[in-house]
Amino acid sequence: MKSLILGTAALALSASVAFAASHSVVRLGTEGAYPPYNFINDAGEVDGFERVLGDELCKRAELTCEWVTNDWDSIIPNLVSGNYDAIIAGMSITPEREEVVAFTQNYTPPSPSSYVGATADVDIENGVIAAQTGTIQAAHIAQTGATLLEFPNPDEVVAAVVSGEADAGLADKDFLIPAVEESGGAMVFVGDDIPLGGGIGMAFRQSDPELRDKFDAAIQSMKDDGTLNTMIAEYLGEDSPAF
Amino acid sequence: MQWFACYLTTGKHMGFYVSFGTVLLLLAITAPTALAFGFAAAGAARSAVAPLRWIGKAYIAIVRGVPDIAFFLFFVIALDQAFEWMRHKVKCADWDQPIRQGNDFVVCAAAKLPLGNSPQWMHETYGFFLAVLTFSIVFGAFAGNVLFGAMRAVPHAQLETAAAYGMSRRQVFWRILVPQMWVFALPGLSNLWMVLIKATPLLFLLGVEDIVYWARELGGAKTPRFTDYPHGDWRMWYFLALLIFYLAFTRVSEVVLGRLMARLTHGQATTGGEAQRKAAT
Numbered sequence: 001m002k003s004l005i006l007g008t009a010a011l012a013l014s015a016s017v018a019f020a021a022s023h024s025v026v027r028l029g030t031e032g033a034y035p036p037y038n039f040i041n042d043a044g045e046v047d048g049f050e051r052v053l054g055d056e057l058c059k060r061a062e063l064t065c066e067w068v069t070n071d072w073d074s075i076i077p078n079l080v081s082g083n084y085d086a087i088i089a090g091m092s093i094t095p096e097r098e099e100v101v102a103f104t105q106n107y108t109p110p111s112p113s114s115y116v117g118a119t120a121d122v123d124i125e126n127g128v129i130a131a132q133t134g135t136i137q138a139a140h141i142a143q144t145g146a147t148l149l150e151f152p153n154p155d156e157v158v159a160a161v162v163s164g165e166a167d168a169g170l171a172d173k174d175f176l177i178p179a180v181e182e183s184g185g186a187m188v189f190v191g192d193d194i195p196l197g198g199g200i201g202m203a204f205r206q207s208d209p210e211l212r213d214k215f216d217a218a219i220q221s222m223k224d225d226g227t228l229n230t231m232i233a234e235y236l237g238e239d240s241p242a243f
Numbered sequence: 244m245q246w247f248a249c250y251l252t253t254g255k256h257m258g259f260y261v262s263f264g265t266v267l268l269l270l271a272i273t274a275p276t277a278l279a280f281g282f283a284a285a286g287a288a289r290s291a292v293a294p295l296r297w298i299g300k301a302y303i304a305i306v307r308g309v310p311d312i313a314f315f316l317f318f319v320i321a322l323d324q325a326f327e328w329m330r331h332k333v334k335c336a337d338w339d340q341p342i343r344q345g346n347d348f349v350v351c352a353a354a355k356l357p358l359g360n361s362p363q364w365m366h367e368t369y370g371f372f373l374a375v376l377t378f379s380i381v382f383g384a385f386a387g388n389v390l391f392g393a394m395r396a397v398p399h400a401q402l403e404t405a406a407a408y409g410m411s412r413r414q415v416f417w418r419i420l421v422p423q424m425w426v427f428a429l430p431g432l433s434n435l436w437m438v439l440i441k442a443t444p445l446l447f448l449l450g451v452e453d454i455v456y457w458a459r460e461l462g463g464a465k466t467p468r469f470t471d472y473p474h475g476d477w478r479m480w481y482f483l484a485l486l487i488f489y490l491a492f493t494r495v496s497e498v499v500l501g502r503l504m505a506r507l508t509h510g511q512a513t514t515g516g517e518a519q520r521k522a523a524t
Contacts, residue, residue, distance in 0.1 A: 027366075033460065035469045040460060042470055043254035066363055071447055074316065080346045081320050082327070082355065083366075100346050155463035159476055182466035182473070207344040 025064050026211065027084035028054050032069040033153045034175060036235050037090035037200075040069070049235035050088050053107060056227070057202075060218040073133060073152060076100055079203065085211060086204050090172065092136050092197030102206045104216040106199030108174075108232060109241040113137050115190040116161055116176055117168035124191050127167030130160040136197045137170040162186050174236045250472045259457035263488070266443045266454055269371070273378045274436065280383025285390035291412070303391070306384035314381055315445045319373050323356065330354040367451070374451050382439055389431035394420055396427040398512060426507045426515070433500045437493055458485050 030038045032046055041047035046067040058065035068084045079087050079101060093103045113136070115124045126145050131138040133150040141148045149166050151157050158179050161169040168190055169176075180187050202219075204212040222228040229242040250256070287299025306314075327350045328342065335351035342349060352358070357365045397420055405419040446453040462478030508515040 033463075035466075039469055040255060042472065044258045045254070047469075068363070068366070069452070077316075077320055081324060081348050082350070083323070153459075155459075159464070159478075162476070178466050178468050179464075182464075182468075205347045205349070207347040207349045 025066050026058065026086065027066050027068050028058075029068050029070045029075060029079060029084035029087050030054075030089040031072050031075065031153075033072075033155060034090045036174065036178065038088075049231065050090065052235065053222075053228075053231060054088050056222065056231075057215055057218040060221055061214040063214065071152070076203070080205055082205070085208065086202050086215065088202045090175075090200055091203055093199060093201045094136055094139075094197055096139075097203070100206075101203040102209065102212050103201035103203055104212060104219055106201045107219050107222075107228060108200045108236070109243060110195055110197060110199045111236075111241055112173045112193035113140070113170055113196045114173040114176055114193050115168045115170050116158075116180060116187045117190040118161065118164065118187065120188050120190055122167045122190055124168050128165075130157045130166035130169040131171065132157055135171075137172075140194070140196055141170055158187070174240055177237060246472075253472065255457075255461060258452065259454070259461055262452055262454045262457050265371070265451065266446070269375060269378070269443060269446065269451075270440065272375050273382065273439065276375065276379040277382035277386055277435075277439070278432075280379050281386025281388075281390050284383060284387030285394060286416075288387065288391050289394060299387070303384050303387045306381060307388065311381065311442070311445065315377060318380075319377050322373060322376065324348050327354050327356050330356065370451050374446055378439070378442070382435060385435050386432060389435065390424065390428050392431070393424040393428035397423045401512070423511065426504070426511050426513060429500070429504050429507060433496070436496060436500070440492060440496070441489065454485060454488070458482055 030046055030050060032038055032040045034048075036049050038046060038048045038050045046069065051067070054065060054067070070078055070084070072089070075087055075089060075091075076097070078084065087101070091097070093106055097103070115129070117124070124146065127147070128149050129141045129146045130149045130151060131141055132154050133152055138148060138150055149160065151160060154171055154175060157166075157169045157171055158176075160166040162183065173193060176189070180189060202212075202215055204215075219228070222231075223243050232240055232242050284299050284302050287295045288303060290296045290299065327348075331338065331342065331350040331354035334353045338351050340349065357369050401419055401423065402415055405415045410418065443453055444455040447456040458481035459478060462476070462481035464476045465473050467473040504515075505519075508519055510516060510520075
């Protein structure tokens with residue numbers, strides 16, 4: 001009996017040691033192509049809203065974090081296969097994704113998506129609409145009568161609208177605002193904003209609830225003391241919805 | 244001018260330049276490895292031992308039949324998981340939780356490859372190693388088919404004569420067949436080499452940041468909010484640079500392969516070898 005208890009204690013101890021060892025460095029996976037959320041800066045490092053947010057969350061959760069970039073297409077398979085420990089890449093919380101990964105609470109409120117086109121009168125109902133593969137926007141266009149034109153990254157969605165390859169593009173408004181402002185009139189917002197998704201959250205393996213809970217608590221603490229709202233206003237713009 | 248000098252030496256551009264080295268290194272390691280895989284496969288496919296022959300033929304047929312992109316998307320993750328599973332079985336024999344938990348693949352911390360807390364360069368090296376292995380397996384199958392055909396193209400009379408001189412099967416293979424087959428294999432192998440050069444953009448699917456990834460990343464329109472060096476859509480210029488790089492590289496390859504062909508043809512019982520002999524006299 002005694003050895004059994006000892007054995008259990010040893011197992012529990014080794015399990016917690018194993019947890020500490022496996023998470024002595026938390027690897028954060030991101031896309032690095034979605035300003036202002038995440039992008040590669042001039043120095044070749046990950047930068048943007050999520051970089052600052054992720055570093056702050058790691059500090060609050062007392063974890064050492066490391067940034068990894070991964071193609072959007074294979075970002076979920078590489079998470080569940082264990083190549084990194086979390087996704088923090090402007091990923092909206094949707095029921096489909098929740099079947100595969102575990103999300104924290106959202107760190108941005110549900111934010112609107114917008115259409116952009118060369119002129120304000122393009123046909124967004126039946127025209128050719130560009131969106132990034134595997135996003136909530138692509139799923140939305142597939143449900144409307146429009147023809148969906150998919151691209152592997154958001155830059156190419158914007159490029160397709162500017163070049164006229166697509167009549168319009170659909171993406172997160174926060175991403176499109178700087179693109180439209182800097183386009184010098186080549187692109188304008190079309191129609192009304194549409195609310196899609198349940199806000200952006202971090203994604204974890206479903207078998208990794210301890211780590212998810214740590215980040216969830218850190219996000220909660222940033223919501224409570226208002227630092228998250230300050231950060232959203234600074235990086236996503238004053239008009240972006242806050243908590 | 245000043246602007247360009249600064250722009251072209253940002254940390255991001257340094258990553259771009261380093262990726263050229265990555266691609267060249269990948270080719271330098273992959274080509275001989277794939278050739279070795281192909282040689283082993285061709286040898287196995289014409290072996291007298293039935294099971295070995297089946298393995299060789301199955302490898303060549305299956306890998307050639309699977310689309311590259313499917314192979315690169317799924318096989319690498321599967322390969323990574325296979326390594327981790329084997330290490331898991333050895334290092335964590337007393338692990339009592341299932342390895343497959345829903346969609347997740349969970350092995351004990353000691354079995355992770357590379358270890359979860361190792362630095363990023365080790366992860367990158369490991370990714371690079373997986374890429375080399377995957378490329379070698381895919382191109383090895385094609386090379387195996389080329390070599391298999393080349394081995395059959397060697398005139399049968401040569402082999403029979405060797406046997407008549409009392410050489411064993413092994414001696415016939417190494418001394419007569421292998422030296423003569425290269426001249427038949429080279430056109431097919433040089434094709435493969437050209438395809439391999441151009442297949443390197445698949446690297447990004449494997450998480451290795453290659454030249455095409457950087458060209459797309461650097462060339463995309465940049466707004467002043469996120470960079471000190473804003474510019475419009477310059478992808479065309481970056482891809483033009485890549486085009487020149489690839490064309491120059493294939494040109495150099497062609498010259499080298501041409502010389503190699505001339506050397507291999509020397510003294511061979513082929514029309515090329517005959518032409519060389521006549522030109523010399």
